[in-house]
Amino acid sequence: MADLRGGIDLGGTKIQTAIVDADGKVLGQSRRPTPTDGGPEDVAAEMAASLREAADEAGVQTETLVGVGVGSPGDADERTGVVSGARNLPGWEGSFPLAATLKEALDAEVRVGNDVQVATEAEFHLGAGREFQSLIGVFWGTGVGGGLVLDGKPWLGRGAAGEIGHMVVKRDGAKCPCGRKGCMEAYAGRGAMEAEARRQHEEGTKTDLFKLMHKHEKDRLTSGIWERALDHGDHLAEKLVDRAIEALGTGIASAVNLLDPEAVIIGGGLGVRFGERYMGPLTKEMGKHLFVDERPPAVRVASLGDLGGAVGASLLVSS
Amino acid sequence: MADLRGGIDLGGTKIQTAIVDADGKVLGQSRRPTPTDGGPEDVAAEMAASLREAADEAGVQTETLVGVGVGSPGDADERTGVVSGARNLPGWEGSFPLAATLKEALDAEVRVGNDVQVATEAEFHLGAGREFQSLIGVFWGTGVGGGLVLDGKPWLGRGAAGEIGHMVVKRDGAKCPCGRKGCMEAYAGRGAMEAEARRQHEEGTKTDLFKLMHKHEKDRLTSGIWERALDHGDHLAEKLVDRAIEALGTGIASAVNLLDPEAVIIGGGLGVRFGERYMGPLTKEMGKHLFVDERPPAVRVASLGDLGGAVGASLLVSS
Numbered sequence: 001m002a003d004l005r006g007g008i009d010l011g012g013t014k015i016q017t018a019i020v021d022a023d024g025k026v027l028g029q030s031r032r033p034t035p036t037d038g039g040p041e042d043v044a045a046e047m048a049a050s051l052r053e054a055a056d057e058a059g060v061q062t063e064t065l066v067g068v069g070v071g072s073p074g075d076a077d078e079r080t081g082v083v084s085g086a087r088n089l090p091g092w093e094g095s096f097p098l099a100a101t102l103k104e105a106l107d108a109e110v111r112v113g114n115d116v117q118v119a120t121e122a123e124f125h126l127g128a129g130r131e132f133q134s135l136i137g138v139f140w141g142t143g144v145g146g147g148l149v150l151d152g153k154p155w156l157g158r159g160a161a162g163e164i165g166h167m168v169v170k171r172d173g174a175k176c177p178c179g180r181k182g183c184m185e186a187y188a189g190r191g192a193m194e195a196e197a198r199r200q201h202e203e204g205t206k207t208d209l210f211k212l213m214h215k216h217e218k219d220r221l222t223s224g225i226w227e228r229a230l231d232h233g234d235h236l237a238e239k240l241v242d243r244a245i246e247a248l249g250t251g252i253a254s255a256v257n258l259l260d261p262e263a264v265i266i267g268g269g270l271g272v273r274f275g276e277r278y279m280g281p282l283t284k285e286m287g288k289h290l291f292v293d294e295r296p297p298a299v300r301v302a303s304l305g306d307l308g309g310a311v312g313a314s315l316l317v318s319s
Numbered sequence: 320m321a322d323l324r325g326g327i328d329l330g331g332t333k334i335q336t337a338i339v340d341a342d343g344k345v346l347g348q349s350r351r352p353t354p355t356d357g358g359p360e361d362v363a364a365e366m367a368a369s370l371r372e373a374a375d376e377a378g379v380q381t382e383t384l385v386g387v388g389v390g391s392p393g394d395a396d397e398r399t400g401v402v403s404g405a406r407n408l409p410g411w412e413g414s415f416p417l418a419a420t421l422k423e424a425l426d427a428e429v430r431v432g433n434d435v436q437v438a439t440e441a442e443f444h445l446g447a448g449r450e451f452q453s454l455i456g457v458f459w460g461t462g463v464g465g466g467l468v469l470d471g472k473p474w475l476g477r478g479a480a481g482e483i484g485h486m487v488v489k490r491d492g493a494k495c496p497c498g499r500k501g502c503m504e505a506y507a508g509r510g511a512m513e514a515e516a517r518r519q520h521e522e523g524t525k526t527d528l529f530k531l532m533h534k535h536e537k538d539r540l541t542s543g544i545w546e547r548a549l550d551h552g553d554h555l556a557e558k559l560v561d562r563a564i565e566a567l568g569t570g571i572a573s574a575v576n577l578l579d580p581e582a583v584i585i586g587g588g589l590g591v592r593f594g595e596r597y598m599g600p601l602t603k604e605m606g607k608h609l610f611v612d613e614r615p616p617a618v619r620v621a622s623l624g625d626l627g628g629a630v631g632a633s634l635l636v637s638s
Contacts, residue, residue, distance in 0.1 A: 134476065146577070155469060157453065157579025158614070166610040167573035171489045171565070180608055246490070254486035258465070258574055260476025289499055291485040295477070 004060055005317045006051050006068035006108065009115060009309030010034070010043070012088035012142065017050045018310035019058035019065070024126040026307060028058030039091035040083075044098060048105035067109035069316030070098065071118035071309050075159070078316075081112050088142075111316040115309060117162060119302075120147025121154055122312025123265045128300040134261040137302075138164055138252060140244075141223075141268035143177065144185040150259070165189065169250040187247030190270055193240050194221040200236060207236035223273040244270075245278055249285020257291045267302030275301030323379055324636045325370050325387035325427065328434060328628030329353070329362070331407035331461065336369040337629035338377035338384070343445040345626060347377030358410035359402075363417060367424035386428035388635030389417065390437035390628050394478070397635075400431050407461075430635040434628060435481060438621075439466025440473055441631025442584045447619040451581040455574055456621075457483055459567065460542075460587035462496065463504040469578070484508065488569040506566030509589055512559050513540040519555060526555035542592040563589075564597055568604020576610045586621030594620030 004027065009016040012034060019028040030053035035042045047070070055062050062068070070076075074086030081099020086092040099110040120137030123129040129137075129149070137147035144165030148155040155161055165185035166178055173182030177191050186192050197209050209229050213221055216228075229237035252264055266275045266282070283299055290296055302308055322341040327334065331353060338347040349372035354361045366389070374381050381387070389395075393405030400418020405411040418429040439456030442448040448456075448468070456466035463484030467474040474480055484504035485497060492501030496510050505511050516528050528548050532540055535547075548556035571583055585594045585601070602618055609615055621627055 148577075150469065150474060155578070158581065159579065160611045161577065161579040163576040163579075163610040166576045166608075167486075168488060168569050168608050169490050171492075171569050173490075178610065180610075183608075250487050250490050254573060255577055257482040257485045258467075258480065258577065259474070260478065260480035260482075262477065289485075289487050289502075291482040291497065291499075292479045 007314030040096035067317030116145035118312035139268035140271035184251035253289035326633030359415035386636035435464035437631035458587035459590035503570035572608035
């Protein structure tokens with residue numbers, strides 16, 4: 001039982017944890033909803049409780065782990081373990097010493113990193129990107145996040161690289177949740193798609209999206225609701241998903257024109273759900289904008305699924 | 320006189336050559352117009368003649384040089400020395416063994432590389448980028464080219480990285496000389512700006528741009544003609560340069576959101592001429608789209624000027 005690591009994927013909706021061996025195999029896991037009120041301390045307590053459950057399942061104590069890695073939203077400082085401005089988490093506008101707090105709770109070394117970057121590295125080391133030396137990870141969910149691996153190593157820039165969702169695809173275009181205009185996420189993020197669906201629905205456009213949401217007792221248009229609406233031939237859902245695919249293809253092609261990587265890995269809630277179904281349209285949209293269009297990069301759907309974030313986080317811990 | 324290198328910057332308009340010592344100091348230089356007819360052999364002969372002139376000025380024979388580097392347009396294969404698809408050069412649609420041909424003519428080792436990438440590396444090693452470890456070079460001229468240095472090393476991707484001019488700034492936007500739509504170059508490239516000025520002039524928009532072009536006996540709207548028109552308060556010139564700056568700011572911000580580099584270096588014919596004059600508007604346009612807007616990268620005008628390409632090319636030769 002040597003060389004086991006813990007991984008925690010801290011999301012706006014759920015906390016996913018895993019105990020991972022040296023080969024990347026998951027020996028225990030747990031999932032809890034992310035607290036929607038309170039503050040960073042409450043979120044950290046749930047994270048610790050969830051990791052202990054995963055450790056129980058794996059039959060280990062957290063203090064025997066080589067360490068615990070955390071993939072976090074907001075600005076996660078790998079050096080200090082402090083996470084700032086995690087605006088999709090309750091009361092987390094400021095800075096919170098997440099690594100130190102979890103170290104105390106779990107009696108184990110804790111490293112924090114950016115959630116999307118660690119998920120990208122998980123796909124690079126263990127998932128759909130294993131055969132490549134350079135790739136762009138595109139995580140298509142509530143927002144659109146990105147991670148970069150160049151020449152086999154993560155590229156973090158000055159700490160904030162990978163914001164592919166905020167590359168501009170249409171100058172003076174749609175308003176983005178970030179407050180700017182024309183970002184890829186303004187068309188492709190689940191949050192922006194829902195806001196646009198709501199606006200058009202209120203203006204009288206026919207759609208079953210919100211009927212399906214209530215029927216399945218959701219409080220938002222989840223990727224599953226979008227999929228059901230598409231299966232029902234809902235025109236508004238089709239139109240908005242097509243619009244998202246156009247924006248993704250445009251923005252990803254821009255990123256490829258700049259970096260010329262071997263591969264693009266599509267993950268995230270919508271990415272994993274729609275990746276295969278929309279691979280044709282997505283690569284066609286990309287192709288319209290690729291400067292070197294005779295040898296496009298490989299485009300693959302992330303293969304680690306929901307556990308990718310937690311497994312990737314465990315890789316933050318060096319042996 | 321040991322350790323001297325030759326550098327050749329092969330452009331669509333001119334061939335610039337230099338003899339450079341180990342500290343990057345230029346000991347001799349020469350410039351010739353690029354042949355406008357004939358084929359690759361004729362261009363190579365002019366390149367060799369120009370380098371010999373530079374060597375004469377430096378008081379050396381080309382066979383005593385450590386080697387000669389060439390920054391070339393088109394697809395320059397560093398490994399084989401073959402240059403393909405240099406469409407702005409006469410009869411160079413196919414492949415031509417440029418390194419081998421020049422080696423024969425100059426009796427020296429010859430290395431070829433991408434013109435924009437070598438100019439970026441020149442700014443990184445010797446010019447405006449000296450103090451940074453990561454930067455994006457943006458060469459604003461007839462087209463808009465880009466080069467990348469990440470963690471102190473050139474990033475070439477699969478050989479075609481850096482095409483910042485073909486990042487999309489406006490989906491379904493203006494037609495680009497590359498045949499696609501909405502690229503940064505479709506708004507900011509000197510070629511596209513001239514085509515748009517001509518179109519609006521023919522439709523009746525008042526402008527002195529073409530009058531100035533004829534007066535100064537040019538056959539195209541050079542960066543100098545644009546500058547004169549601005550100095551005269553020409554409205555169309557102002558409108559089109561503002562539009563170019565908007566596109567540059569948008570595309571550069573997208574690239575910064577993806578890579579988070581320490582610096583952006585603005586070079587090229589228009590970049591060097593207008594860089595300081597438009598630094599304020601450019602950084603303001605960038606700021607509108609930067610995801611982490613509280614710490615923008617440093618933005619600097621290329622400092623090696625016209626010789627940057629040739630000096631950068633000489634760096635292709637290892638000692």
